Amino acid sequence: MLALYLTIWMSLALFVAGETGRSLSRRSPPPAWAWWSFTLGLVLALVHTILAFDVVHNWVHDDAVLATAQQTQAMFGVRVGWGVYVNYVFYIVWLADAVGWRLSPDLARRPRAVTWTLRAFYLLIIFNGAVVFAAGWRRVLGLLLVSWLVRVWTLRQAG
16 A cells, blocks of 8 residues: 555656746756656556556456545545546646647747646646545645645746
8 A cells, every 4th residue: 555655645746846847947948857757747646546446446447436436425425436537537638738748848838828727727636636635644745745836836927
């Protein structure tokens, strides 16, 4: 189970590092290490999901949906398991963003509406996973990561 926690928290830390490099860079394109961090974060998130399906759900997709529904019911009083599918969308968006960044590293040309839509989506997913559905020290760590992410996304606009 330790590998489950390590892969997802390292993934989130790498996502945040990549977004930090991408958002705070004064040059365009951003430094190469930012893309590598961002992309390695995705790889580790996928490893986390594979481990979860293997270790926790015994490769039974319906079990993952049921477990998600139970967690959602415990948290919000509503029994829905579609959060599993939202995670798949999250990974697809993350992959598309990484590929788009790689193919066109001059992100300054990307429409601001696209950038902020992606950021809002990422924030929603990460906040729920790392804060709402986390407990104890993991919730504190999630709050720190989310706070830093919001700060780096807004710092350049304020300056």
